[in-house]
Amino acid sequence: MSLIIQNITKHITLTPEEQLLFLSKTETHTFKAKTILLNSGQICKHSYFINSGILRSFNINDNIVEYVLSFACEGWWIGDMYSLISQKPGNLFIEVLEDAEIVTLSKENQEYLYAAIPKLERFFRILTENSLVANQERLMDNLSLSAEERFEKFRRKYPTLLQKIPQKQIASYIGVTPEFFSKMKSKLLRK
Amino acid sequence: MSLIIQNITKHITLTPEEQLLFLSKTETHTFKAKTILLNSGQICKHSYFINSGILRSFNINDNIVEYVLSFACEGWWIGDMYSLISQKPGNLFIEVLEDAEIVTLSKENQEYLYAAIPKLERFFRILTENSLVANQERLMDNLSLSAEERFEKFRRKYPTLLQKIPQKQIASYIGVTPEFFSKMKSKLLRK
DNA sequence: GTACTTTCTTAATCTACATTAAGTGCCCTC
């Protein structure tokens, strides 16, 4: 069974026909590392589900500094939720960090599927709830924890990513400069 | 029409019978300021909808410092999403800041209503999506903006709150100490 | 009204992290 159907059937049950209908409304593509799937200022038309590879979403402040909102690997969804909901231009970029196979689901097809298979409302509600919880935790962590503690949380949340992505992006995710991250890392190694 | 039904019918349409069914599964209570509706360590059994008054959710780090996750006023929902979903003990407190009339919806009744009125899945999906977007924006703001800029955003988001709640709680929300907030405020006034 | 608690202010000192700058290693690509 495809990864995306496995992902969905963690939370709801689909009949074989529903599974086929769902899949018929998606497309699967492969992308090379460094591909930008969504640019700041564009309207986000798709949700992305990752079969393999790594993606990130980020924005750029004053055209200078990048801030990573999220990473996503195999079995995760990613998109610009603001732009996807409002269908207005967003400020996120979505970029492929490691060659990836991606299932795309257009906003239109998603709406079509909500009508055709109302259970999917439930699935995406649960998915969104889980994102919200994770995001709230990260927000509180950013308010209350030190950079070292946030790094430790990152490691636990994304155990496979540490070796795979440039460390300046981990720095951005936990909210410090690459220089400070480097210093912090060597301090942790010396312990 | 009750405020909560108005709130729901912003996103979905309910028949009069569905409205009555929904309301029959809720309870309305009034609470005095300083009432704690949910304690850290408890399992959150209810979603709260605010007819009047002001609430906040916060957690306490190392039994010392409070961090405000959110404020909620008239027409907003509040709860401990993590605990509500997982039915495990959460780490949030929910407190009444200004005498309030609250509609409570138990987790059980919410699940019952999802089954009875599947459209409600859609409503709560949309509600959760909007929270997620707001939360993501706040996270990015905390990574990229100065305390002054975050204060300005707070003012725009909660224009009525500034005069109504202790300023140490605004400080906590934007992520600075009360002392620094006081200094910043007098600096802004001097301009 | 008086005492008690909580909030707010001011100011000195401190620190986690940013900024700037320079240099090193490494992977591309041609």
Added chain:
DNA sequence: GAGGGCACTTAATGTAGATTAAGAAAGTAC
């Protein structure tokens, strides 16, 4: 295999905001 770009490191200096401490103001309770 030489040159150009990134990613990473190191170190000096700078700063936003924390900490500590003390007093003033404002609620709140009896």
